[in-house]
Amino acid sequence: QVQLQESGPGLVKPSETLSLTCTVSGASISSYYWTWIRQPAEKGLEWIGLVYTSGRTNYNPSLKSRVTMSLDTSKNQFSLKLSSVTAADTAVYFCATAPIAVGAFPDSWGQGTLVTVAS
């Protein structure tokens, strides 16, 4: 059973960089796709991007210019950096994983962490 836990600051100032880490247990980080998804309050789900084996990435075109994702296999973690944040980036951020062998759909999710962008 894969378990994921998001961590990082809950408050980020406008124009700064949002940084989150997802710690994975119960799975080898090299065997899955690892993804970040966010959800503003009372709104739907938005895919941010994903990182996979060898550190390759694929980002949502609408956020691509501001997103960086990476893997740290030694710590079984993957991370998200979102630069130049505004109030519109305030959301619950979820990390999730997709089993490559079965399909690219996320099947395990973290509980989510609220990030507020405010001064």
Place this chain on the structure above:
Amino acid sequence: EIVMTQSPVTLSVSPGERATLSCRASQTIDSNLAWYQQKPGQAPRLLIYGASTRATGIPPRFSGGGSGTEFTLTISSLQSEDFAIYYCLHYNNWPPGYSFGQGTNLEIK
């Protein structure tokens, strides 16, 4: 970019009745479609993948259908715990990427 459109936005159904939710893709996506259920304050829960395969532990009253551009999620006899928001997701196997629908709020009538 593939756009996923769900309908209706809100669906009001009585317990014990059948609910059918729809999801349309802006271009063909074969069967690369998943359905999720989300309750307030919780992460989404995978229900269906491959358009019609139930995920582990999902009761048989949940069924998915369709292929190409038109998909449905049917809940055959609504239980109280089924009232939630449902999202469809197109997943691209290579290169991997996702597009979510905007969600359908299934509420008690």
